[in-house]
Amino acid sequence: MQRYSRIAIFLHWAIAALLAFQISVGWALEDLGARGFALFQLHKSIGMTILALTLARIAIRYWKPRPAPVEGGWQGALAKAVHGGLYLFMIGAPLTGWALVSTAKVKVPTLIFGVVPLPHLPLPMGAHALAEGGHSLLAWIGIALFALHVAGALRHHFLMGDGLLWRMMPVRSPLLLIALPALILVALGLGRMILPAPAPKAAAAPAALAPVEEAEIPxxxxxxxxxxxxxxxxxxxxxxxxxxxxxxxxxxxxxxxxxxxxxxxxxxxxxxxxxxxxxxxxxxxxxxxxxxxxxxxxxxxxxxxxxxxxxxxxxxxxxxxxxxxxxxxxxxxxxxxxxxxxxxxxxxxxxxxxxxxxxxxxxxxxxxxxxxxxxxxxxxxxxxxxxxxxxxxxxxxxxxxxxxxxxxxx
Structure with a gap:
């Protein structure tokens, strides 16, 4: 069975692992408040990395020949639709996130991995709600497409027995067949592990004022x-x-x-x-x-x-x-x-x-x-x-x- 090029294989698994990490972290970010500031910065950095790798992957698709589709009919059309949707998600989610940060009332500076400054997009602040809603919607759509893509690959390789996963392996190795998909699970687990510990529950009356002792006489x-x-x-x-x-x-x-x-x-x-x-x-x-x-x-x-x-x-x-x-x-x-x-x-x-x-x-x-x-x-x-x-x-x-x-x- 014809395989994808080695660079395409590398980009596929790298993007997949980063997406899994983003999903795992992004799921909890809204509940972290100030404790999640550092994770928000990391989330933005990885998002822009996914955007760059996706654009590289698109260029590779037209530079290196791809294996022919293994299935036609409506199943083949569905597979193409899922692939197309994933590319739109991998480009749209980082761009709407970038727009969200750029249109916020308080301009939070972004340094990609703490080194490379990311300028704000020249967008009006009135676009903030649209960017925020679009980013959230794309996240949910992306999760669904991600799950469909994984389910389709497993169906072909194990239920239909056509060895589809070998096309995304640099060599035909059972060890790699386990190790590379395991990267997804590792990335999901890592995203959960680095989340801050839950904030302590507030007291029943957090704003209650303590009584003051009588003033001491000098x-x-x-x-x-x-x-x-x-x-x-x-x-x-x-x-x-x-x-x-x-x-x-x-x-x-x-x-x-x-x-x-x-x-x-x-x-x-x-x-x-x-x-x-x-x-x-x-x-x-x-x-x-x-x-x-x-x-x-x-x-x-x-x-x-x-x-x-x-x-x-x-x-x-x-x-x-x-x-x-x-x-x-x-x-x-x-x-x-x-x-x-x-x-x-x-x-x-x-x-x-x-x-x-x-x-x-x-x-x-x-x-x-x-x-x-x-x-x-x-x-x-x-x-x-x-x-x-x-x-x-x-x-x-x-x-x-x-x-x-x-x-x-x-």
Whole structure:
């Protein structure tokens, strides 16, 4: 039986293994969020490799003679249709993926295997939905065609006994007959093995704020007070005891369901997202806001704008640099009243290794031990090195942060 050329055989099995890997990884990418950023980059690199190898395979088809078809009729027509569909898939899927990345609001740079930069296609952002839908549809069609192609080859070789698989073997070797198809299974398994471990399940109330301990009295103040008390006359001590000390400000526990969100302009559009994990310690008497002590910690890895590509970009060094700086911390001592139920707290924000002055504004509604808190802040991202790359040039310099939650006094 006439065989394909050795180069055609090599390209066939190389593309088949890469496709199997892509299917295995791509199946889980959408559920990984920021944890899958590195895999998204690898997915794009392999996709472009498949495109290049497919174009080479098409050129080889016209350069090297191919074996004649082994079956005619409707079965032969179906086989040709499956082959044609596979070529369209192997070209269309990488191109729609390329278009998808090129039309995203946040331009995520692509380096093929971390070395060769891939420029973005000059497409309008309005084409993003079409590219995303086309890429997803082609993926499912490709999986179906891949399965039909494998089933057809096995039918010919084992059920019809015409030895069709030998045409795709460089030599007639039973070992190769097992080893080369086994590459497909190895690629499928490898794709599953390199997926990140499942993210830990969030607690029942991930945004609940931990109660704050009472503020410690500085040691020098405590010693001075003790000395003054010991030196006072009995009469002065009796008078001091008669004076009632003011009650300490209450600590507040934030209830489940609170949110911290952010929004920033990008080339005439707005990118909005939120942080899924954050904790805080708050002490404050609303009638005496100068008593406030506020500390909020945000898990930057939990940032999401609802798109896995962009979430991975947020975690990278260009934006939050989560690997080196996993948390942002805002602290403030004291607040001032700016209206009937509105306040301003001036403090500091530590983000991505920098600590800068930062203020927040908030309002309280409700009464007694239950209050609803709504507030906002405007953060100059460049002061913290957030958005310091080429993909950030169209992003506005100020990021609007908003928060809302219910709190109960303890």
């Amino acid at each position: 040691a020098n103040v405590a010693v001075a007070a003790e000395n003054a008390a010991s030196a006072a006359s009995p009469a002065e001590a009796d008078n001091a005891a008669a004076v009632e000390e003011p009650a300490p400000p209450p600590s507040w526990a934030v209830q489940p369901g609170g949110t911290i969100g952010f929004a920033v302009g990008n080339g005439g559009e707005t990118i909005s997202g939120s942080f899924a994990k954050w904790t805080a310690k708050i002490v404050m008497d609303p009638d005496h806001p100068e008593s406030a002590t506020i500390r909020v910690e945000i898990d930057l890895a939990s940032a999401s704008v609802g798109d896995s590509y962009k979430d991975g970009m947020l975690a990278g060094d260009e934006f939050f640099g989560v690997a080196a700086h996993p948390r942002a911390v805002f602290t403030a001592k004291g607040a001032e009243r700016t209206g009937a139920n509105s306040y301003r707290a001036a403090g500091t924000l530590s983000l991505k290794g920098a600590t800068k002055a930062q203020s927040i504004r908030f309002t309280l509604s409700g009464s007694g031990k239950t209050r609803k808190v709504t507030g906002s802040a405007s953060i100059a991202r460049a002061s913290f090195g957030v958005g310091n790359g080429e993909s950030s040039t169209a992003i506005d310099p100020k990021v609007a942060v908003n928060f809302t939650f219910d709190a109960k006094a303890e």
